[in-house]
Amino acid sequence: MRGWFSVRMRAARGCIHEEGGEHLSGCERMIAADAIRSIIDGMLQRIEKHPKGQADAINFRIDRIEEADIVRINALPIENRVAATVEEAEEVAIHCLKESCISPQAARIGVQLIRHLKSSMRGAMILDAESGVRLDETESRGVRLSHMDCEDEEKFLSFLRSHGLNGTKTREALILASKASAMDGYLGELCWSDDPGYVSGYVASTKSYCRITPLKNHANPIGGRILFVKKGLNIPKAIQFLEKKPTLVIA
Ligand code: PML
Numbered sequence: 001m002r003g004w005f006s007v008r009m010r011a012a013r014g015c016i017h018e019e020g021g022e023h024l025s026g027c028e029r030m031i032a033a034d035a036i037r038s039i040i041d042g043m044l045q046r047i048e049k050h051p052k053g054q055a056d057a058i059n060f061r062i063d064r065i066e067e068a069d070i071v072r073i074n075a076l077p078i079e080n081r082v083a084a085t086v087e088e089a090e091e092v093a094i095h096c097l098k099e100s101c102i103s104p105q106a107a108r109i110g111v112q113l114i115r116h117l118k119s120s121m122r123g124a125m126i127l128d129a130e131s132g133v134r135l136d137e138t139e140s141r142g143v144r145l146s147h148m149d150c151e152d153e154e155k156f157l158s159f160l161r162s163h164g165l166n167g168t169k170t171r172e173a174l175i176l177a178s179k180a181s182a183m184d185g186y187l188g189e190l191c192w193s194d195d196p197g198y199v200s201g202y203v204a205s206t207k208s209y210c211r212i213t214p215l216k217n218h219a220n221p222i223g224g225r226i227l228f229v230k231k232g233l234n235i236p237k238a239i240q241f242l243e244k245k246p247t248l249v250i251a
Pocket of ligand 1: 169170173191192193194195200201202211
């Protein structure tokens with residue numbers, strides 16, 4: 001086989017997702033054909049070591065991607081901010097969002113929406129950057145950003161290392177944030193992880209990926225992601241881009 005492929009994995013507890021299984025883990029790569037076996041192996045290892053426990057159902061999906069459909073974009077430059085408390089980190093996040101033309105009201109609504117989630121969302125909420133009104137109708141599912149990866153793994157990892165970073169979470173989040181930032185009508189993103197042991201999050205814009213620590217307390221299992229967009233954006237078209245447009249990020 002030749003060319004690019006999308007490889008997606010999701011794991012659940014109890015039974016498969018479609019029959020009500022509890023989501024445990026999911027990940028996706030867009031890779032050259034010769035890397036498929038090793039990527040699947042890596043995904044299986046990731047599930048075996050999952051901090052939330054063992055999976056009962058694991059689903060893999062592999063789809064060919066046409067080269068002509070792929071867009072290539074540059075990775076966002078990385079910044080790092082460390083705050084003394086979660087409250088201070090929240091203010092840093094709100095400040096960064098305001099610098100990206102997101103209103104103070106929408107920025108605060110965004111923080112509170114993630115803060116008050118009863119359970120983590122697997123996808124992103126889309127908010128009007130002026131009013132803070134939620135625009136997508138995906139409820140607790142959220143919009144799942146998909147079909148994206150870095151173009152050259154070694155270069156991308158060395159870019160992260162040049163910022164003192166080597167974690168999978170930053171790798172995946174930077175790819176996702178860079179893709180989202182290329183969407184028409186995008187202004188910014190706020191996100192923190194649902195991993196109870198991971199307290200860093202970020203605010204992204206069209207100009208940067210700003211990591212902020214700590215955006216939540218240790219042992220908190222709730223995280224989420226919000227995309228802030230310009231008023232009047234065509235939401236179905238935006239979701240089509242986020243979920244389906246094959247995108248490679250260049251470091
Ligand atoms: C970082 O360390 O760069 C922040 C990563 C946040 C990851 C959020 C997620 O798990 O999706």
